[in-house]
Amino acid sequence: MCTKEHVDLAIEAAAGACPKWRDTPPVERARLFFRYRQLIEENFDRICQSVSREHGKTLAEARGSAYRGIENIEYACAIPSLLMGDSLENVARGVDCETMLQPLGVCVGITPFNFPAMVPMWMFPLALACGNTFVLKPSEKVPLTALLIIELLEKAGLPKGVLNVVPGGRESVDALLTHPKVKAISFVGSSPVAKHIYETGTRHGKRVQANGGAKNYIVVMPDAEVSRTVEALSTAAFGCAGERCMAGSTAIVVGKAADHVLPSLVEAARAIKVGPTDTKSQPDMGPVITGQHRDRVFNLVASGEKEGAKVIADGRGVRVPDAPNGFYMGATIVDQVEDEMTLAREEVFGPVLNVMRMDNLDQAIEAANKSAYGNGAAIFTNSGKTAREFKHRVKAGMVGINVGVPATMAMFPFSGWDESFYGDLHIQGKEGVQFYTQQKVVSTRWFGEGVGDVWRGK
Numbered sequence: 001m002c003t004k005e006h007v008d009l010a011i012e013a014a015a016g017a018c019p020k021w022r023d024t025p026p027v028e029r030a031r032l033f034f035r036y037r038q039l040i041e042e043n044f045d046r047i048c049q050s051v052s053r054e055h056g057k058t059l060a061e062a063r064g065s066a067y068r069g070i071e072n073i074e075y076a077c078a079i080p081s082l083l084m085g086d087s088l089e090n091v092a093r094g095v096d097c098e099t100m101l102q103p104l105g106v107c108v109g110i111t112p113f114n115f116p117a118m119v120p121m122w123m124f125p126l127a128l129a130c131g132n133t134f135v136l137k138p139s140e141k142v143p144l145t146a147l148l149i150i151e152l153l154e155k156a157g158l159p160k161g162v163l164n165v166v167p168g169g170r171e172s173v174d175a176l177l178t179h180p181k182v183k184a185i186s187f188v189g190s191s192p193v194a195k196h197i198y199e200t201g202t203r204h205g206k207r208v209q210a211n212g213g214a215k216n217y218i219v220v221m222p223d224a225e226v227s228r229t230v231e232a233l234s235t236a237a238f239g240c241a242g243e244r245c246m247a248g249s250t251a252i253v254v255g256k257a258a259d260h261v262l263p264s265l266v267e268a269a270r271a272i273k274v275g276p277t278d279t280k281s282q283p284d285m286g287p288v289i290t291g292q293h294r295d296r297v298f299n300l301v302a303s304g305e306k307e308g309a310k311v312i313a314d315g316r317g318v319r320v321p322d323a324p325n326g327f328y329m330g331a332t333i334v335d336q337v338e339d340e341m342t343l344a345r346e347e348v349f350g351p352v353l354n355v356m357r358m359d360n361l362d363q364a365i366e367a368a369n370k371s372a373y374g375n376g377a378a379i380f381t382n383s384g385k386t387a388r389e390f391k392h393r394v395k396a397g398m399v400g401i402n403v404g405v406p407a408t409m410a411m412f413p414f415s416g417w418d419e420s421f422y423g424d425l426h427i428q429g430k431e432g433v434q435f436y437t438q439q440k441v442v443s444t445r446w447f448g449e450g451v452g453d454v455w456r457g458k
């Protein structure tokens with residue numbers, strides 16, 4: 001658990017490494033990340049086992065998240081092209097104009113527990129490839145995977161001081177937010193903390209991108225294909241034990257869709273096997289992160305019952321003989337959830353699917369748009385007209401059409417809205433390049449013949 005003094009040392013190391021790393025040609029920085037990608041591939045099983053062991057993801061979930069991290073390394077490998085500026089000759093008589101993208105300096109990443117490998121790789125590969133140095137503060141609940149992937153980056157040839165890791169808690173975070181040599185902060189976590197990070201960081205002159213929580217709605221129309229919709233809903237709601245900001249936490253079933261989908265969905269939920277993930281016999285779902293968090297999720301489900309909702313698949317009584325003290329909860333479905341219920345408003349961050357019932361698409365969109373969050377939304381339908389109406393009107397930064405988890409790949413921004421994001425430039429994609437660089441515009445005019453006979457090399 002690093003103290004403020006440790007954080008200061010890490011930032012000074014990053015600041016000291018800035019000038020030389022900034023002047024390293026982008027093509028050389030790209031080559032380092034080509035080597036890094038190879039090392040990640042060679043150690044892929046080791047990384048996934050670390051994610052599963054310290055976080056609780058199944059190996060399949062760990063592999064999927066690690067591949068998403070690799071995509072960000074691959075994107076960083078294209079940095080010579082991504083950093084290209086624009087130019088125009090003769091913007092005025094004899095005057096040429098060009099733009100160039102230059103690094104900011106020391107950048108910071110503060111990452112959550114739920115994706116120990118992927119989320120750090122959302123940040124530091126692109127930040128470093130752009131010519132910045134970096135300080136990473138991984139979640140205190142899952143620091144080991146972060147240390148592993150950074151050790152591999154050092155092995156790829158990263159110079160000393162360019163990237164530094166400061167495991168710790170709030171003391172470390174507060175020191176990072178206020179240090180005068182920090183230029184930019186990337187954060188992923190809950191919305192209250194994201195707001196604090198944004199307000200504190202910007203108040204101290206930092207550039208900030210802070211990704212918060214979510215309440216993602218999946219609208220199911222009566223014409224949706226039942227088996228594929230059930231499969232997608234189950235994956236969206238219960239994948240990673242629901243501990244992800246793109247979890248499909250609320251299904252809005254329209255009209256007769258409830259009769260078509262819910263019986264099969266309940267059957268699928270009850271069939272999900274829960275257990276330890278660091279075993280050869282893999283379960284379908286692992287534990288949640290702590291006993292305290294499991295109890296919070298239990299209490300939210302209980303509040304829904306108290307306020308009139310109906311639990312139609314109850315995972316609170318799940319028993320795991322191989323790990324009787326584990327933090328387990330089975331897949332849970334709560335039907336007849338209403339807007340005013342606590343369960344409908346708060347991010348649950350557990351294996352719980354709320355079901356709301358609506359008569360038509362207009363009501364479904366209105367319900368989804370009442371949320372304070374705006375990360376993702378999805379619709380399942382066979383109607384192009386319905387899908388087009390939904391994607392134009394729904395209030396969310398990432399929209400899926402017959403895609404339950406519309407999380408974007410590395411070349412696109414992770415574009416949450418409203419209380420799901422605080423800042424102006426999102427993580428990943430071209431916005432990520434813009435976030436980690438500042439644009440310089442140069443106007444040039446030349447007079448006279450210069451010194452010496454330049455044409456003859458004298």
